[in-house]
Amino acid sequence: MQTSLENLGLLERRLNMAVAVEEIEKQVDERLKKLSRNLRMAGFRPGKVPLKLVAQQYGPQVRSEVIGDTVQKAFSDAVREQNLKVAGYPRIEPRSGEADAKSIEFSATFEIYPEVAPGDIGGSRIERAVLSVGDAEVDKTLEILRKQRQHFHSVERPAAAGDRVTADFLGKIDGVEFVGGKASDFVFVLGEKQMLPEFEANTLGLAAGGSRTFELTFPADYHGKEVAGKRASFELGVKLVEEPHLPEVDAEFARSLGVEDGDLARMRAEVRENIEREVKKRSQADIKNKAMQVLLDATRIDLPKALIEMETQRMVQAARADLEARGMKMEQVPINPEMFEQQAQRRVSLGLIIAELVRAHDLAPKPEQVRALVTEQAESYEQPDEVVKWIYSQPQRLSEMESLALEDNVVAWVLGQVNVEDKAVNFDEFMGKTA
Numbered sequence: 001m002q003t004s005l006e007n008l009g010l011l012e013r014r015l016n017m018a019v020a021v022e023e024i025e026k027q028v029d030e031r032l033k034k035l036s037r038n039l040r041m042a043g044f045r046p047g048k049v050p051l052k053l054v055a056q057q058y059g060p061q062v063r064s065e066v067i068g069d070t071v072q073k074a075f076s077d078a079v080r081e082q083n084l085k086v087a088g089y090p091r092i093e094p095r096s097g098e099a100d101a102k103s104i105e106f107s108a109t110f111e112i113y114p115e116v117a118p119g120d121i122g123g124s125r126i127e128r129a130v131l132s133v134g135d136a137e138v139d140k141t142l143e144i145l146r147k148q149r150q151h152f153h154s155v156e157r158p159a160a161a162g163d164r165v166t167a168d169f170l171g172k173i174d175g176v177e178f179v180g181g182k183a184s185d186f187v188f189v190l191g192e193k194q195m196l197p198e199f200e201a202n203t204l205g206l207a208a209g210g211s212r213t214f215e216l217t218f219p220a221d222y223h224g225k226e227v228a229g230k231r232a233s234f235e236l237g238v239k240l241v242e243e244p245h246l247p248e249v250d251a252e253f254a255r256s257l258g259v260e261d262g263d264l265a266r267m268r269a270e271v272r273e274n275i276e277r278e279v280k281k282r283s284q285a286d287i288k289n290k291a292m293q294v295l296l297d298a299t300r301i302d303l304p305k306a307l308i309e310m311e312t313q314r315m316v317q318a319a320r321a322d323l324e325a326r327g328m329k330m331e332q333v334p335i336n337p338e339m340f341e342q343q344a345q346r347r348v349s350l351g352l353i354i355a356e357l358v359r360a361h362d363l364a365p366k367p368e369q370v371r372a373l374v375t376e377q378a379e380s381y382e383q384p385d386e387v388v389k390w391i392y393s394q395p396q397r398l399s400e401m402e403s404l405a406l407e408d409n410v411v412a413w414v415l416g417q418v419n420v421e422d423k424a425v426n427f428d429e430f431m432g433k434t435a
Helices: 021-036 051-082 135-148 197-203 251-256 264-298 305-325 337-361 367-378 384-393 395-417 427-433
Strands: 002-007 012-020 086-094 103-112 125-130 151-154 164-173 176-189 211-217 231-245 419-424
Touching: 002 051, 012 021, 012 051, 021 051, 021 103, 051 086, 051 103, 086 305, 103 305, 125 264, 135 264, 176 231, 197 211, 197 231, 251 264, 264 337, 264 395, 264 427, 305 337, 337 395, 367 384, 367 395, 384 395
Parallel strands: 125 419
Antiparallel strands: 002 012, 012 103, 086 103, 151 231, 164 176, 164 231, 211 231
């Protein structure tokens, strides 16, 4: 086999190869003979079909398979001999020009992985958020938990902000009912912005049995394009008004949070532990993002287009799977791959940089590190030991834990190189910012 390598740019290469026709024909003959041993054909006993007939019927297909396999092997051998690190998949094509009767010539165009030299980060600075969990944070969390468990009681008074309303309505544009403009026993909470502001404003003040006719204009950017920017008239009839009631913070409330004996002190302690766990999780995510950004800012790297395209497609497929899991159809929410290109570039860049750091500084996670991370992840479940066993029985889940442990090692290395400054932050702002 003859080979030659062309440099087409920073990362693009073309490998030209020629495979002897004699070797191709030899393999074709061998495969046809092997095929004929068990071939069944009308008029002949199994294995007794003349080789000439076998070649007439299956020769083109077998020859195509042999050429494909031979070309792939020739490419793999050439890549190994040239010590090339191929990124993505090659584009293999017959070579243009005069054909050589003694050989089959083809070219493989592909990209190679870039040389990665992580930049100097010694002068970089990272702010590490510092925040504590006190009684005020526990109280706020309990208030959120109360609101999540609120219930509604029917009232005779007019509807007010925060009330839950059950109503019938009919909307028309130019006297014609439109799709989505009619509903019976529709339930919504005033103030939660389920309905347009003008709709809610005309619901306020109506008691059960009350009705009202009003007009409103749909916003120009309304999700329903057929009515966006148009003015509609509505007939609204309120059937039920209910006011919200929050549960008392008592033993029954504690039991609803999983504290079997209803002890309030134990409930507050568990809530505090959960908040601290969430604070730790978000603090780690925040410092990891900053560490990764430091690496990106310090390192210039040429990215193979093939890797960006592959990562973009992975992200598109993940987005589609997420939408399908939520019962949505692709035509309802079209996905444009361009939406993910910038993030894909970031992921590919970080992947290459991290791989080089792991190689250069021996940052691969140790088994005990992975075990500690798995155990920590399992602590938030009722039966952590069973969760640990389950993760170790699932190769994909365990691989995810290993990747997280590796990233932790990289972050620790970065923090050891840069200037880290602790900064006190507001609890609500930080938790909202990193949510």
